[in-house]
Amino acid sequence: MKRLAAVVASLGLATVTACAGGAGDRAAGGGGTYTTIDALKPGIDANAPINPYNPKGNAFQGYNSQWLAWTKNHLTDPNQFYPGVAESWEIAPDQSSITIRLHPNGRWSDGKPITSEDVKLSIALAYTQGGTAYAVDPRVSGTAADVEVVDDRTIRVTQSGKNPSSTFVRGVMETFVVPAHIWKGVLPADFWDKLKTARGDGPQAEAARTEVTGLAEKVISFAPAKDVSAGPFVLERVNPGEALLVKNKNFHNAAKVAPDQVKILGYTGNERIWNYLIAGKLDNAPFTAVPTDVLKRIDQTPGNTVVRGYTPVGNALAFNQSKKPYDNAHVRRGLAYLINREQVTKVASPEGGAAAVTTSGLHQKAAKAWLGDSFAALEPYGLDPAKAERELKAAGMRKQGGKWAMPDGSPWKLTISVPAPFSDWLAGAKAVTSQLNDAGIDAEVVTTADYPLYLEELAAGKYDVGFWLVALGPVPYNIYQRLYGAANGWQLFGGRLKHVAPGTEGNWMGGAETVKVEGAGKVNPGELAFNLNSASRAEQQKIIATLAKVANQDLPVIQMWDYVNTQFVNTTRFTGFPQNDSDALRLTSGVWLQLGMIKKK
Structure with a gap:
């Protein structure tokens, strides 16, 4: 997925001197130079202040912030x-x-x-x-x-x-x-x-x-005159292409911080990161979406190694239930039975994703941890055209001349909206529409110019179906707010929860306030999701078990793939990088450095 810089108003200028890189670099001592990118800052702004509250600021988490x-x-x-x-x-x-x-x-x-x-x-x-x-x-x-x-x-x-x-x-x-x-x-x-x-x-x-x-x-x-850092490094200078940070000798763990300086390179998209990796310039690249052919080229560079770990994020196809026929759960289930998630993932995110086992609202690893054996009892929605036909007919949909139509016989045009810069979403949406067209559903992909506009139009209810990030953990409350929070009509007013009408106050998902769930009866999923905020661990487990059933049966979204935290490290200059599935992989390599994990080779 392309990374996006935050759009902010014009702010105060930094007092860090911008200069050309290269010739003026301070010579590194015995620890050498560690080179990476900052996933939170695609473009480095030489005029931004040294300020962690500023989205463009030259404060790099784990390094000098x-x-x-x-x-x-x-x-x-x-x-x-x-x-x-x-x-x-x-x-x-x-x-x-x-x-x-x-x-x-x-x-x-x-x-x-x-x-x-x-x-x-x-x-x-x-x-x-x-x-x-x-x-x-x-x-x-x-x-x-x-x-x-x-x-x-x-x-x-x-x-x-x-x-x-x-x-x-x-x-x-x-x-x-x-x-x-x-x-x-x-x-x-x-x-x-x-x-x-x-x-x-x-x-x-x-x-x-x-x-x-x-x-x-x-x-x-606010623009401090110079960087006064609590981290392992201090910003020395910055230009549009890179930031140079030098070791903070007063850092409490300075003796175990391996490099003498860090270079953080700027980039405009995944392609630039791929080129850095192929050239062997980076000691670490955080999560980066990479197609298989590019991965092979990166692997050929001496020292480059892929490290993979858990990331609490999933990708899903989300429905605007205020629009027909997506207000009918049978239609949503029918679509789920027509989509081969393994194939979609292979096309969209072969190295950075794992096909969702089912829809539960949770990343599959978190789902297994929270639900235990009951996770296997959820309907997997594997590819099954016969079940899809039964579900669509149960919704009153008609098949005419090999094409599915609305209950009144009018044409059914399914449109999936995605932001154009998100290469994995775009590829995934095209794979889904290809499968649906083969199954007799007239489907197409429509792109939006950028992500901020996509979110704005999504919230305004302009899309029928769109891609939506889900399973944002590890906090259970945050996870289920993606399905049963403000985007689906549940708003908090004065400490009290209220359900607003579809199409109002950001309610673009348009789901019903209560849902009937087999084995649980009539459920208000928004109330349950809100209760996760103050529930004990045991209570959370019970609530999550119910919400997983609700999501699985009602399908406000169809989970497509769970993201895999695919990173790259190069071991020619440094060693000690986190291994596969390490919880440290979710942190910047600045944190690895300050904890003393990374060693000079």
Whole structure:
């Protein structure tokens, strides 16, 4: 899949000097130079600030930009992490609080100690951006209610008891930590007083919330004069083609950080990454969609090796159920029986995908972990034209002259919409329409110019059928929000769940508010999905078992393939890379370097 740069407003200019690469590079010492790309930043903007809150900013996660801790993306437990700025942490059994201890010898690249005040200031900045644990509105679930500095290296963050959430801990740990002595002037001196007022009710609270969130652009556009890093590297310079970072000698684990410097190369699409790999320029390339013929060329380069692992993401064909005939579950099931998912995956994502075993809303590995033996009881929807015909006829569809038509005899034209830059989605959609045409369904693919426009038109209900990312784990609540959240009509208002009409407020999937499920009766899947947010582990398992049945029987989507985290490493210069199925593969190689995993050859 092509990677896309975030579209943002024109922001403040960086003070990093842009210059031509090559001749001026600082000579690497005994550790050498580690070269990679940043999957989060396709195009490097030499004029962007050194700012982790800026989508184009020259802050590279795991290198010079640090979270409190790095998420492992465990199959079922979202609260497992590798150390970042935090050395250790203690999570209350009910997730009501987390106590974080910083590395006792943690220092910024300018030599100043990293303290709890840095973390508190960083949390204040995060509140201006909203979301996760730092939503300003107290009615939002999973928000922090109190931030307490216990001592210079210990800080405790307490969750609001009004609407607790299982996503709270992860939201806290994924906080960017910046130096207070550089950033403190960005926020007003009375920020915490304003925040306290914002958590209340009435006009004053509403005004305070507006003031806090109104600081967002100021935070995003802030441009420090130089990089003061908590990570293993410090940005030395940047030009449109690459960023050069040098080793931070004050990093707490500097002795185990192998290279002396890191080059992060820019790219405009997968083709550029393929060329880098074929030329042997990269020590690591994160997830990259690669066709089989290109993979063979990459394999021929000395040292190049493919590493594969779990990624909690799946691809699905999603239906706008407010449009006929997709409002009928029999039609959706009939289509599922006509699609050969193995063949589609082979065409669309042969190296970066595994055909979905069935539709459950979950990645198949997570499904097996959560559902156990009951996973095998789900209907697999294997290729079966006879079952497809029975389902379509049950919906009243007619077959006339070898072509399927609507119940009233009018033509049925099935259109799949995809964003043109997503090469795997486009190939997959073409494979699906080819199979459906062979089965007597008039089907075509229509492309949209780019992904932001695709999402905009999808939310507006302009498409009948489109591709949609699902199974976004590891948090169960997040996984099922993709099927039974805002896109399917369930909206949260003042802490209460409400189902809105199809075609309104982003409800483009248009599913029914309640669904009859064999063995479970009448179910409101949106309520169940919402309850995952505050349920215990045992309760989550029961809810997931029901939601998997709902998704499997009602088919709001047909899961096509689970993504495989296909990465490339080159072992001619460095060793110690994560092996197949390592949970570290979901993190940047900057995290591998700071943990001391990578060794100089």
